Amino acid sequence: MKSSGMCFGVLVTAGLLVVGAGLPLGIEASGDATPDGDQNAALKAFAQTNPIDVHIHLYKDDPAFGVLMQRLQLRGLDICVLDDRDPDFNNLERQRSEVLKVRQITGGRAAFCTTFSPYDFEKPGFSERAIRQLDSDFAAGAVAVKIYKVMGMEMKSKAGKWVMPDDPAFEPIYKYIAAHNRTVVAHLAEPDSCWQPPNPASPDYDYYKKHPGEYAYAHPEWPSKAAILAARDHLVAENPTLRVVGAHLGSMETDVDQMAQRFDRYPNFAVDTAARVPYLMIQPRDKVRAFLIKYQDRVLYGTDLGVLPRDDTRKALEEWSSTYARDWKFFATDQSVEYMGHTYKGLALPQPVLAKIFHDNAVHWFPGILGAGQ
Numbered sequence: 001m002k003s004s005g006m007c008f009g010v011l012v013t014a015g016l017l018v019v020g021a022g023l024p025l026g027i028e029a030s031g032d033a034t035p036d037g038d039q040n041a042a043l044k045a046f047a048q049t050n051p052i053d054v055h056i057h058l059y060k061d062d063p064a065f066g067v068l069m070q071r072l073q074l075r076g077l078d079i080c081v082l083d084d085r086d087p088d089f090n091n092l093e094r095q096r097s098e099v100l101k102v103r104q105i106t107g108g109r110a111a112f113c114t115t116f117s118p119y120d121f122e123k124p125g126f127s128e129r130a131i132r133q134l135d136s137d138f139a140a141g142a143v144a145v146k147i148y149k150v151m152g153m154e155m156k157s158k159a160g161k162w163v164m165p166d167d168p169a170f171e172p173i174y175k176y177i178a179a180h181n182r183t184v185v186a187h188l189a190e191p192d193s194c195w196q197p198p199n200p201a202s203p204d205y206d207y208y209k210k211h212p213g214e215y216a217y218a219h220p221e222w223p224s225k226a227a228i229l230a231a232r233d234h235l236v237a238e239n240p241t242l243r244v245v246g247a248h249l250g251s252m253e254t255d256v257d258q259m260a261q262r263f264d265r266y267p268n269f270a271v272d273t274a275a276r277v278p279y280l281m282i283q284p285r286d287k288v289r290a291f292l293i294k295y296q297d298r299v300l301y302g303t304d305l306g307v308l309p310r311d312d313t314r315k316a317l318e319e320w321s322s323t324y325a326r327d328w329k330f331f332a333t334d335q336s337v338e339y340m341g342h343t344y345k346g347l348a349l350p351q352p353v354l355a356k357i358f359h360d361n362a363v364h365w366f367p368g369i370l371g372a373g374q
């Protein structure tokens with residue numbers, strides 16, 4: 001959500017939709033060869049890992065989501081995000097209360113990831129105010145703090161300078177988060193295609209068509225992607241005791257070598273797969289497989305699935321089920337997975353690696369995600 005991401009769900013869901021009278025909650029798989037049976041078998045295997053999706057935006061407190069999460073043995077990190085350009089995402093109070101309601105109706109399966117407003121960073125007392133807010137969110141059980149691409153792609157100082165994620169104004173906040181053993185979820189920069197001319201073959205083509213205000217190619221005055229990632233790397237290096245999980249493959253989606261380089265350099269850095277699984281499909285299979293095995297402690301499963309209060313629950317449940325089934329097939333089996341008219345063979349990762357990507361790494365990188373008494 002709020003990245004080139006939601007378009008994936010829509011595209012890949014087509015053709016996988018569960019047909020039938022009831023909600024697609026059942027995973028009592030018959031194992032038959034129909035598309036439904038296939039999906040149910042994948043969801044059943046997925047559920048056996050006690051999966052944790054570390055990147056969801058579930059803002060609708062419909063008990064049906066709790067039922068789905070229970071059936072799939074699923075937990076999630078429910079992420080607040082602030083963007084003053086978007087009326088659905090410009091109010092942290094509202095989002096926080098939605099996320100806390102969702103946590104309640106899911107019996108704690110959806111954990112709370114808060115954020116803070118970076119916009120008034122030049123006002124006196126900025127970091128103290130942000131820290132006071134985080135303090136109360138931590139007391140309410142927040143396990144992580146999101147920072148967002150408005151740093152580097154939207155915010156400017158009064159002097160007209162682009163504000164980067166390693167701006168000294170944010171440093172006391174990062175120190176505070178590290179000292180309280182919470183984790184930063186860093187959605188910084190965007191896919192390479194955000195800086196490139198429109199290309200209908202790109203996974204992100206539809207997103208930037210719908211969100212021209214977030215399309216860097218149309219704003220040549222914005223900082224380069226390399227400059228934003230350098231600022232992100234600097235913040236990771238300057239805060240070695242702060243765990244940073246780079247959302248969306250850390251915006252290094254086109255080549256796993258870029259991630260490997262950072263993992264070798266920064267032991268406090270990991271990534272989630274949210275909305276970028278197709279980028280793993282389109283890279284050479286053997287290379288991606290070897291990367292995931294080598295860095296099996298540094299990649300966390302996430303989707304970016306999002307539900308606003310006004311969204312249709314049934315449609316959302318179908319999308320969640322088909323996304324989890326597709327992703328499981330891709331990571332865990334050697335079956336074919338379709339994406340944008342192409343067929344890709346699943347990675348068939350070894351069971352211990354799947355256990356880490358779908359569960360163990362989330363527990364390690366987000367202490368508290370399993371709730372009290374963990």
Ligand SMILES: [Zn+2]
Pocket residue numbers: 001002003055057079274304
């Ligand atoms: Zn997101």
